[in-house]
Amino acid sequence: MPNFIRLAPAIMGDLIIAFELTPVQAAAIVGNLGTESANFTAYHERGQAENKGGYGWAQWTGPRRKTFFAWADAHHLQRDSEAASLGYLEHELNTSYRRSITTLKKQSDLNKATHAFMISFEGPGIPNEADRQNHARIALAEYNRLHPVGSH
Numbered sequence: 001m002p003n004f005i006r007l008a009p010a011i012m013g014d015l016i017i018a019f020e021l022t023p024v025q026a027a028a029i030v031g032n033l034g035t036e037s038a039n040f041t042a043y044h045e046r047g048q049a050e051n052k053g054g055y056g057w058a059q060w061t062g063p064r065r066k067t068f069f070a071w072a073d074a075h076h077l078q079r080d081s082e083a084a085s086l087g088y089l090e091h092e093l094n095t096s097y098r099r100s101i102t103t104l105k106k107q108s109d110l111n112k113a114t115h116a117f118m119i120s121f122e123g124p125g126i127p128n129e130a131d132r133q134n135h136a137r138i139a140l141a142e143y144n145r146l147h148p149v150g151s152h
Contacts, residue, residue, distance in 0.1 A: 001138070004039035008139035009146050011086065018090055023143050025104050028113035031136025032122055033057045033089075039135075043080035057085035058122065064092075097121055110136055 011033075012026035021029075034040065036059040045053030045061075054061045056079070060068040068088050069079060077084040093101050100121040107113035114136040118127060 009143040012143045027136045027140035028117045030139040034135035035132045
């Protein structure tokens with residue numbers, strides 16, 4: 001989990017700025033991504049052939065995998081890079097998955113926000129919701145540790 005703890009606060013910071021989210025809402029996104037990507041270490045779904053399975057932090061599959069690849073290639077980014085995953089995530093949240101941000105902004109409770117993002121953005125076959133909630137709690141705690149209230 002060291003990779004997740006290292007990356008989560010920075011990713012949250014990017015999402016807070018890009019989408020005017022609260023730390024709770026950003027942690028909900030990061031919690032989902034942490035579960036999908038095995039703590040930001042699996043860019044390709046484990047146990048799948050190279051041309052199959054999910055790819056990137058969100059483990060994009062099917063048509064979303066193809067558009068992720070096309071987007072990363074067009075932006076001259078390695079498909080298995082932090083820049084490609086974050087960039088494409090923000091692209092989707094600004095375009096075809098804008099409704100995920102709208103849904104998320106209605107949430108102030110971490111568990112409800114994590115669940116809402118899971119349903120509206122990820123749509124996982126196996127929810128593994130307890131793990132998503134745990135990742136979100138860890139992300140929020142680490143973000144708050146690095147950004148204490150009143151320190152700005």
